[in-house]
Amino acid sequence: MERTLVFSDSSLNYADTRWDEVFQPLSNTCSDLDASDFPGARRDQLVVRLGAARGFLAHTPFHPPAVPADLLPTVRLFHGAPLAWWVGQVLSYLMRLHPRSDQLVRAALRRLNFTRPIVGIHVRRSDKLFHEAEYHAVDEYMAAVEDFYETLEITNGGVARKIYVATDDVSVFDEINKKYPDYTVIGDRNISSRASGKTKYSKEALDGILVDIHLLSMCDFVVCTFSSNICRLVYEMMQSLHVDASTRVTSLDWDYGFTGMRKLRLYRVILQHSARSAEEMNMRRGDIIAVNFYNATNNYGYNLNTSESGYFPIFKTVEDAKSVPFPAYPYV
Numbered sequence: 001m002e003r004t005l006v007f008s009d010s011s012l013n014y015a016d017t018r019w020d021e022v023f024q025p026l027s028n029t030c031s032d033l034d035a036s037d038f039p040g041a042r043r044d045q046l047v048v049r050l051g052a053a054r055g056f057l058a059h060t061p062f063h064p065p066a067v068p069a070d071l072l073p074t075v076r077l078f079h080g081a082p083l084a085w086w087v088g089q090v091l092s093y094l095m096r097l098h099p100r101s102d103q104l105v106r107a108a109l110r111r112l113n114f115t116r117p118i119v120g121i122h123v124r125r126s127d128k129l130f131h132e133a134e135y136h137a138v139d140e141y142m143a144a145v146e147d148f149y150e151t152l153e154i155t156n157g158g159v160a161r162k163i164y165v166a167t168d169d170v171s172v173f174d175e176i177n178k179k180y181p182d183y184t185v186i187g188d189r190n191i192s193s194r195a196s197g198k199t200k201y202s203k204e205a206l207d208g209i210l211v212d213i214h215l216l217s218m219c220d221f222v223v224c225t226f227s228s229n230i231c232r233l234v235y236e237m238m239q240s241l242h243v244d245a246s247t248r249v250t251s252l253d254w255d256y257g258f259t260g261m262r263k264l265r266l267y268r269v270i271l272q273h274s275a276r277s278a279e280e281m282n283m284r285r286g287d288i289i290a291v292n293f294y295n296a297t298n299n300y301g302y303n304l305n306t307s308e309s310g311y312f313p314i315f316k317t318v319e320d321a322k323s324v325p326f327p328a329y330p331y332v
């Protein structure tokens with residue numbers, strides 16, 4: 001919209017901590033909002049208020065899966081998931097750490113002896129299991145971890161196996177230590193025990209999740225559940241730390257998507273396909289297939305070019321995003 005973004009309510013859920021106590025401010029100069037409120041989003045209005053992503057923003061052309069049209073053709077050349085790449089670029093700017101947070105993360109790296117190669121696991125339990133996600137056993141996470149190390153060993157020979165554990169269920173540590181003695185397990189039980197219940201939204205818990213998110217994103221590979229905002233955030237952050245980290249996360253439940261994004265996980269067809277049954281759809285090279293974000297693992301989609309819907313072989317497609325002309329600021 002070629003406007004300056006100013007946070008009008010910068011308090012975080014955690015004991016009313018302000019955004020700029022944890023992250024650097026969005027701008028060092030444009031930090032104050034004129035008190036007058038102009039509802040709506042008309043071009044000629046001086047101040048436009050935006051709500052949270054799930055509501056108002058979901059209907060703007062710039063909402064994911066939109067990626068700037070001037071960047072997308074290039075990003076497709078080097079990246080397997082252009083949407084995650086774009087979100088990662090924006091996030092890495094928004095989440096520039098305040099010096100205190102930066103210290104906190106650095107101290108944790110040293111204290112926990114964080115060295116690579118390392119695989120991160122994020123085991124999201126506690127309140128998430130009431131309505132929002134299924135329980136996944138430690139063994140499911142570890143099966144994916146074992147796959148990663150076995151693949152690495154094909155090229156690198158014997159590798160010392162190390163994992164970083166982030167979880168809101170502290171019992172995970174004991175279970176892994178007992179069942180997987182071949183692994184060096186690092187992680188902070190204190191962080192984990194503060195991450196649920198009464199202490200969940202304390203300032204200390206905020207420090208804990210900052211450390212967990214950053215250390216997870218620095219792992220070579222992460223196993224988690226994309227139903228959790230934390231797993232998706234880690235995936236997005238990883239995209240700004242590598243040229244293409246699109247295959248560095250395995251999710252045990254959903255595929256990747258952006259909160260508020262509807263029906264719009266997009267795939268571009270790279271190999272044509274003739275339906276082998278009435279349940280399948282035909283696809284031509286270049287067709288765009290839309291898949292409901294929540295059904296993505298079923299490979300059931302809608303062909304935007306032919307209006308056919310049905311199951312399709314996902315290996316004949318690559319993930320794509322929506323090309324949207326964003327302002328390109330030619331005068332800047």
Ligand SMILES: Nc1nc2c(ncn2[C@@H]2O[C@H](COP(=O)(O)OP(=O)(O)OP(=O)(O)O)[C@@H](O)[C@H]2O)c(=O)[nH]1
Binds near residue numbers: 201
């Ligand atoms: N330190 C730490 N905190 C966690 C972990 N998992 C969950 N939490 C806490 O739980 C919060 C996530 O729960 P919500 O407050 O519901 O946030 P959300 O954005 O809905 O995230 P999800 O529920 O995971 O999708 C995090 O911000 C942490 O405070 C973890 O592995 N480590």
Ligand SMILES: [Mg+2]
């Ligand atoms: Mg939640």
